[in-house]
Amino acid sequence: MSYEETTIPQSDSPAGRCEYCGHPFPTTGRLVLHKGLEHPQQLDDDEEEAFRSARADEEDELRTLRLKALGALVLLYFGFLMLYAIFA
Template sequence: MTLETSVPSGEPSYECAYCGQPFSHREYLVLHRGLKHGDELSDEEVNAFHEAYEEESEELRLFRLKALALLVLLYFGFLFMYSIVP
């Protein structure tokens, strides 16, 4: 399954050399190449993919922790509110 991507006109774009798909950020292109064209990449491109993948994984981990913390705060906030308000 190939997702269609587009870049707004006037914005810088990065095009995949293997399939021609455009991306609005260089990091998206690097991740795309590693996931879709991994067998065709040079060592430098593979290293760039691994670095971008690790960075993206770290950002997702932090987002999940923040979302969990927010849910816990909401839960206990409603619990305390329920116990205080008659």
């Protein structure tokens, strides 16, 4: 995977830079995920465990986001259904 030129605003400093490809990342979590996905052969045991933990955390966040989106869609659907039942 090739990366386009990435810039981070001067007011912010990158949380880390990949030692394998030099790509900057705004958070250490993103750096850990990048290393695990793009450079899995070069990881030591600690880095591999950090990747697994970061990936599990991200999967939990995605699951929460999906549930919230589903809840919003259900509320919207039933809201429109009620409006239709009242005004139609």
